[in-house]
Amino acid sequence: MxxxxxxxxxxxxxxxxxxxxxxxxxxxxxxxxxxxxxxxxxxxxxxxxxxxxxxxxxxxxxxxxxxxxxxxxxxxxxxxxxxxxxxxxxxxxxxxxxxxxxxxxxxxxxxxxxxxxxxxxxxxxxxxxxxxxxxxxxxxxxxxxxxxxxxxxxxxxxxxxxxxxxxxxxxxxxxxxxxxxxxxxxxxxxxxxxxxxxxxxxxxxxNSTAYRQLVSRNGAGMKQGDNVLIWGASGGLGSYATQFALAGGANPICVVSSPQKAEICRAMGAEAIIDRNAEGYKFWKDENTQDPKEWKRFGKRIRELTGGEDIDIVFEHPGRETFGASVFVTRKGGTITTCASTSGYMHEYDNRYLWMSLKRIIGSHFxxxxxxxxxxxxxxxxxxxxxxxxxxxxxxxxxxxxxxxxxxxxxxxxxxxxxxxxxxxxxxxxxxxxxxxxxxxxxxx
Ligand SMILES: C/C=C/C(=O)SCCNC(=O)CCNC(=O)[C@H](O)C(C)(C)COP(=O)(O)OP(=O)(O)OC[C@H]1O[C@@H](n2cnc3c(N)ncnc32)[C@H](O)[C@@H]1OP(=O)(O)O
Ligand SMILES: NC(=O)C1=CN([C@@H]2O[C@H](COP(=O)(O)OP(=O)(O)OC[C@H]3O[C@@H](n4cnc5c(N)ncnc54)[C@H](OP(=O)(O)O)[C@@H]3O)[C@@H](O)[C@H]2O)C=CC1
Missing domain, CATH: 3.90.180.10 (Medium-chain alcohol dehydrogenases, catalytic domain)
Known part of the structure; x- marks a missing residue:
């Protein structure tokens, strides 16, 4: 050797x-x-x-x-x-x-x-x-x-x-x-x-996974001006998704769990940042019941950051814990693209918000x-x-x-x-x- x-x-x-x-x-x-x-x-x-x-x-x-x-x-x-x-x-x-x-x-x-x-x-x-x-x-x-x-x-x-x-x-x-x-x-x-x-x-x-999931036509096909909600925006996938959004002229809305991670996103050039810990979102009341009021509070916060706009693309991977909120905050005709389920793979979401608002869920892998x-x-x-x-x-x-x-x-x-x-x-x-x-x-x- x-x-x-x-x-x-x-x-x-x-x-x-x-x-x-x-x-x-x-x-x-x-x-x-x-x-x-x-x-x-x-x-x-x-x-x-x-x-x-x-x-x-x-x-x-x-x-x-x-x-x-x-x-x-x-x-x-x-x-x-x-x-x-x-x-x-x-x-x-x-x-x-x-x-x-x-x-x-x-x-x-x-x-x-x-x-x-x-x-x-x-x-x-x-x-x-x-x-x-x-x-x-x-x-x-x-x-x-x-x-x-x-x-x-x-x-x-x-x-x-x-x-x-x-x-x-x-x-x-x-x-x-x-x-x-x-x-x-x-x-x-x-x-x-x-x-x-x-x-x-x-x-x-x-980097390859985030590219397919967010940029490629096989994934969300992100375009200029899209509001992109990125979970774990300073983590492995998220740190590349955030860069792709910024480099592609989109508007990343970065979710993180500490001021330190928020600072990293700011250093990458992101402006819209949500500290999920500091803001205390609890999408689940208990193990089996979600809280749509919390989805709404999260969506309201996104609207504050975007000047009243909703999300074009959600970059999903936490899974069970966040998926209901992700489907809810997506705009009419928008896309939730998912490549993982770190917090649990049996997702629950209110399907009325998906079909009535013509949203799409796209599965993406590597x-x-x-x-x-x-x-x-x-x-x-x-x-x-x-x-x-x-x-x-x-x-x-x-x-x-x-x-x-x-x-x-x-x-x-x-x-x-x-x-x-x-x-x-x-x-x-x-x-x-x-x-x-x-x-x-x-x-x-
Ligand atoms: C790049 C980095 C990526 C990541 O980090 S991803 C995160 C890490 N990865 C994971 O967590 C994924 C781990 N993998 C898995 O959990 C499993 O890998 C899968 C759930 C993805 C698939 O499980 P499987 O056991 O391969 O497949 P089945 O569907 O549970 O069972 C296969 C049996 O089911 C039959 N079957 C499949 N489709 C149908 C159908 N449509 N109708 C009827 N039967 C079907 C097959 O034939 C076969 O049968 P027979 O057991 O007899 O051979
Ligand atoms: N299918 C595929 O091709 C691929 C799938 N994956 C999968 O994607 C997942 C993430 O991978 P990777 O980004 O590398 O991992 P990391 O751990 O590096 O980053 C994930 C980030 O997600 C956030 N997060 C974790 N749990 C939750 C939660 N319950 N609610 C909200 N946010 C959460 C955390 O950020 P914070 O605490 O700041 O919010 C964390 O930093 C894994 O399950 C992995 O296996 C990864 C790559 C390819």
Whole structure:
């Protein structure tokens, strides 16, 4: 592994040097264990502690198949899907690996008693499998997390619709929270040169998801002037949704839960901000009963901030707790676009407000390769910036996941894998200097 790191850090290394590097037999990786899936049985979601289930193991290098690449991972990031994996909710991810394993001889590699997790990476291609022409050893890359087989016709308009669509490092093995990762070559994209490894690894999953959900025609198709209600506007998804709204000439109405988070949204350029804690919204009277008066109070507050206008697009992901309010505050003909249900997936809303006001609910999930590429291109052009707040070592990944689980973080939390320290991997200092304040906006707060 030291030779690999030396080659990555040497400015003189050529593709041939990388191709000639011997591959390690094993590498360090963040895992959860199949024999521990019941370890939190009987506990509440909040009580389940990722620090107990997340392990750092030495694992054997997987065999490289056609259309695939092995990547030396310099840095990765924590996504909420790794929190779900680590608390075995809503399902143990080993079921996904077993199901994938049954599909082909090659896919069997993924069905193991340990799951190497993580759905982001920035690093360097070490080897490519047969049939890969677009990428070669030595390429500096980021990887998006759409793993797709494309043997069915269903996915050929939009690869997210493929019946064998999976999220890499969640529904497949050999993820990005490791020193080496196995990806399909059509997950690879160029690493933005003005960013360090950990900065480049941060946006991937959430940036692509927010792009499809909010901007793409497959999602809400946001346009100039739209009022966009963004839940968790300084969190993983929300910090990119807020940037897309601002960059696209829309009007973000940012919901956060502390003055500190409100300040971050202001620093990004948002003006309409609601601190849900300070204003004390209680959309549920008890576990089974919502309070439409609170939806109305929330809607009134939005009207105050917009000069009397209602919401064109809701960027939804908290789910059960907020969905009733989200449907209510949307304007006639408006759109609620949802990609998650952090607070519970059995949503309740008053359907009269949906049909009588001709609103639409759109389900959105990650992004196809083109959407991920376009989202990464905006990062590379310095139009959208990473929202990295804190960086942990690979050994500390359990703590990093704990922070995200407990909502103690801002923006994105990074993890150094092979990178020995922060700040490495910048190739375009001039462009970096142009954007340095925006790049550092979330750091250490
Ligand atoms: C990029 C990052 C993303 C995120 O962070 S997202 C957040 C994390 N992700 C999650 O929380 C999602 C985790 N996944 C799940 O919870 C489950 O993954 C799903 C609920 C999405 C799906 O569950 P499943 O078990 O795969 O599917 P079923 O529908 O519950 O059961 C499949 C059986 O149901 C049959 N079936 C499906 N559709 C129909 C139909 N329309 N009519 C009749 N049967 C149907 C199938 O055939 C099959 O059957 P047979 O079990 O016998 O094989
Ligand atoms: N389908 C897909 O493709 C994807 C789905 N996801 C899912 O989306 C969800 C969010 O992911 P991500 O943004 O990375 O996570 P983060 O934890 O980084 O951010 C979510 C933010 O939502 C807000 N929030 C959390 N719970 C509630 C609540 N009950 N009511 C209102 N606001 C709440 C919090 O902000 P605050 O406290 O400031 O209000 C929090 O910071 C997760 O469930 C994740 O699995 C993520 C990416 C892709």
């Amino acid at each position: 030291k030779d690999i790191l030396d080659a990555i850090q040497s400015p003189d290394s050529t593709p041939a040097d990388f191709a000639a590097l011997p591959l390690p037999e094993s590498y360090r990786a963040i895992t959860v264990h199949k024999d521990e899936t019941e370890m939190f049985a009987g506990m509440t979601t909040r009580e389940k502690d990722p620090r107990k289930s997340i392990h750092l193991d030495e694992v054997p290098l997987p065999e490289l198949g056609p259309g695939e690449a092995l990547v030396a991972v310099m840095a990765s990031s924590v996504n909420y899907n790794s929190v779900w994996t680590s608390i075995f909710e809503p399902l143990s991810t080993f079921g996904f690996l077993e199901r994938y394993g049954r599909t082909s001889e090659l896919a069997k590699r993924h069905d193991l008693p340990y799951h190497i997790i993580g759905s982001d990476l920035a690093g360097v291609v070490l080897r490519t499998g047969p049939g890969v022409n677009a990428w070669q050893p030595g390429d500096e890359v980021v990887a998006h997390c759409l793993s797709v087989e494309l043997e069915s016709s269903d996915g050929h308009n939009d690869t997210m619709l493929d019946p064998e669509q999976r999220i890499w490092g969640f529904e497949t093995n050999f993820g990005g929270l490791a020193e080496v990762a196995l990806v399909k070559s059509n997950q690879l994209m160029p690493k933005p040169g003005h960013l360090s490894w950990e900065e480049a690894a941060a946006p991937g999953l959430v 992004a196809n390769y083109r959407e991920a590429w376009e989202a990464n291109r905006l990062i590379a052009k310095g139009k959208i910036h990473p929202t990295l707040s804190k960086v942990y070592s690979l050994e500390e990944t359990g703590q990093a996941a704990f922070d995200v689980h407990r909502n103690l973080h801002q923006g994105k939390v990074g993890v150094l894998c092979l990178a020995p320290e922060e700040g490495l991997g910048v190739r375009d200092e001039e462009k970096r200097a142009q954007h340095i304040d925006a790049i550092n906006r979330f750091r250490n707060i």
